[in-house]
Amino acid sequence: MTIAPDRTPTRRRVLPAGDNGSLWEARPSCGTFEFRGVRLRLMVDDPAEVLFPTDCGLSLLSALNGDGCPALEGVNALDLGAGSGIYSVALLAAGAGRVTALDINPASAAQTSMNVMANGLDVTRLTCVTSSLERYTPVERFDLVITNPPHLPYDPSYARRDGLETALVARRGGLAVYDSVLERVDTLLAPGGALLMAHSSLADIPRTVTELTARGYETETLEIFEMDIPLLAYAEHKETMLTLLKEQRAAGRAEFDGTRFTVHALMFRRPGNVTRR
Template sequence: MRLRIEVEDPAKILFPTDCGLSLISALDGDNAPGLEGVNALDLGAGSGIYSVALLAAGAQRVTALDINPASAAQTVANVVANGLDVTRLTCVTSPLEEYTPGEQFDLVITNPPHLPYDPSYARNDGIEAALVARRGGRAVYDAVVEQVDALLAPGGTLLMAHSSLADIPRTIRELTARGYTSTTLEIFEMDIPLLAYAEHKDAMLGLLKEQQAAGRAEFDGSRFTVHALMFQRPLSATQR
């Protein structure tokens, strides 16, 4: 199905990046999970690209969560523009750490921010929240790992676009320790988005090189990889 995603104000909502689109591509692969009838959480919804894709693929319900207040209206607009049933969509504006859904989801899908934070290029707006994270770019990855058992139903699936700039082995190791099985659906190579930070390119590369030297980032020059990862939660504690 051809889908159309629009961003009314690019100063408030990040238009889908190659990193985010890579996970959409992976969902067309042979090993991708079934989406028909699922109750899904789109974590860090942004423009609503994953919410639209999930609803188009037959998800029963989708909750679109984002810390950026502008995300909700844009997600609704894109769902409506694609002729999908907006009554199957719920939008929530909240930090992940403060989100208490009162239910668990069959599927959680996310493309966390993955660039390291530095005060020199911090802007404290919706665009920045979609790209830059504290803790060496890992803040949202860490929050997902910490919250996943509360969000995901037993037997449920976590789908994640994971940047090699933010310590993929650590995420796999920590979720495996919780009993999750991991599958790499696809790996995509792309450019670090330095053009968006041209004025602060040296500062960002310096931080990334520090991460690389510590074994927490993998990249070659200005090229890095995004891994479309699928984590499966066991049905019960006895499966761990």
């Protein structure tokens, strides 16, 4: 199926610094949100194993709530880096035909399945896969791929080897998972399908846009969110992380002001058409 584009002007939302600007309405292990008219609830049993979604990830769903955003009914979707399953839950609630939740973290599968069932959704439409993107071989290509890649730079001083690091930190200056998405998207996405991405300004947005545009993808910014860099979890190593980010900025691979950055809700449409089976 072809994902129709949104033609409305790009919106920009500035989230106030600190907790008051959060898109969440509850504590950081359980929260409720509304997606396409359905009230949904998300829980994380152990935030050290599976990170409770941050505003960075939730911003993409907020952008997809607007008028003119792509239809999701009946799509075969890949939730790439599923984590707690927030995108899987939202897509199934919006009528997706099938969702594959892929995550390298083994704890993600159980958490995603639990959240799907807790919201009264059909878990038989969900397939959970524990694998890195590099080693994942899809049975078929997807109508839609949705992802919020980790975007903070790696440093041995704050390496944790837990769900927090899996969700937030990546090697190659925070670009490793973005690199993998760019390398694999043609094998994952069916002609006419869409890649929906919460893209951090800390991870070289122009490079992603330039590369996919050169490959024929149509690019659209649905909404831009300004928020705090998620340094609270790394308070002890804040200066180290900011130093690494400043190096990325000096190299032209990051944009931020003080401790504020932006997340762009992006839609990349692959050329061509595919008939839904």
